[in-house]
Amino acid sequence: MGWQAEANSFVPLPIRDGVAPSYLWLPDERWPSLLAFLVARFPAVTESDWRERMARGEVVDGRGDPVTPATPFRKQMRIWYYRELPPETPIPFEEQVLHMDEHLLIVDKPHFLPMIPTGRFVKETLLVRLKHKLGLPDLVPIHRLDRETAGVVIFSHNRATRGTYQSMFQKRSMQKTYEALAAPIPGRRDYPFTYRSRMVDADQFFIMREEVGEPNSETVVDVIEERGDINLYRLQPHTGRKHQLRLHMASLGAPILNDAFYPVALPCKGDDFRHPLQLLARSITFTDPLSGAERTFTSTRTLE
Incomplete structure (x- = not known):
């Protein structure tokens, strides 16, 4: 089962409110009917709920034919359906579209907004918001930012050229610049300097x-401005490890x-929208692999 379809497969149900339908491959088992299997497979969904969904045409097979309560269970059959989503707490910050052409969508992401559906976030994610607002069913992020990080992020909405742009990040042929607020780094240093380390997963998976x-x-660290007991830093990662700049x-x-x-993972107490992580993806610069033009996209946000 997945939140959205594979990129190149036929999807028999349309995106609804920016959310793609889920799908499920039926196992090698015996069941008196498909309905009986679904009731057992999803105990939180009642039989009457499944019947109502089927009556609305919201459960279909891989060809797009509606599933009914009388549809037999067939091994390795794939069904598509809409998952009923619980109410989500709205994230009170808006994304900003910086640029859109026939290939790319460049967006200025706010703090706290996840990139893609995961865990308790589905509709309140950047991908789903953009699909819903802009009507771009093939939208896919080319790279990602942490939920806590704001700034420039690039999406592809053209399947034909997506791989070409994805290869830029795989080859690290673009320059990403971040800004961060933090205390002065202890000791005397000449700026800019390069910090390198070996990063691995911690015992805590996140x-x-x-x-x-x-x-x-590897990260290049520089000071843009001294603000008393806080510095505004420019950070340029030359690798793309998870949480690299933060660590x-x-x-x-x-x-x-x-x-x-x-340096210490604190117990989760929910989001404090008054105090976002002071990390901003300020800009991305790259040579367009199709046109050969030098392109730079810059966030309009500030750290305070």
């Missing part, structure tokens, strides 16, 4: 840690302001 060994992450700054003794994960 964070990273450093260990001794060959470095696999590197914490390891340097200057964790990014309002970071709930580094």
Whole structure:
């Protein structure tokens, strides 16, 4: 079962409110009917609920033919349906479209908004919001930002050229610049400098840690402005490890302001919209692989 279809397969149900239909491959089992299987497979959904969905034409097979309460169970059959979503707490910040052409959509993401459906977030995600508002069913992010991070992110909405643009990130042929607010880094340093470390998964699955060994992450650190006991930093990652900038700054003794994960992962107490993580994806620069033009996209947001 998945939140959305594979990129190149036929999807018999349309996107609804920006959310793609889910699908399920039936197992190698015996059941008196498909309805009986669904009731057992999803105990939170009642038989009457499934009957109502079927009556509305919201459960179909792989060819798009409606499923009814009398449809027999067939091994390895694929069915499509809409998952009923619980109410989500609105995230009170709006994304901004910076640019759109026949291939790409460039967006300025706010803090707290997840990129894609995951966990408790579905409709309140950047991808679903954009699909719903712009009517772009083939929209796919070319890269991602942490939920807590704001700034520039690139989407593809053209299947024919998506791979070409994705290869830029695979080859690291673009320049990404971030800004962050944090305390002065302890000790005397000449700026800019390059920090390297070996990053690996921590025991807590959602964070990273450093260990001794060959470095696999690299960040150029510079100071843009000194603001008393806080500096505005320019961070340029030359690798793309999960939480790289957050871990590197914490390891340097200057964790990014309002970071709930580094240097210590704090117990989750819900979002505090008054105190976002002070990390911003300021700009992305790359040579367009189709036109050869140099392109730069810059966030309009500020850190305060």
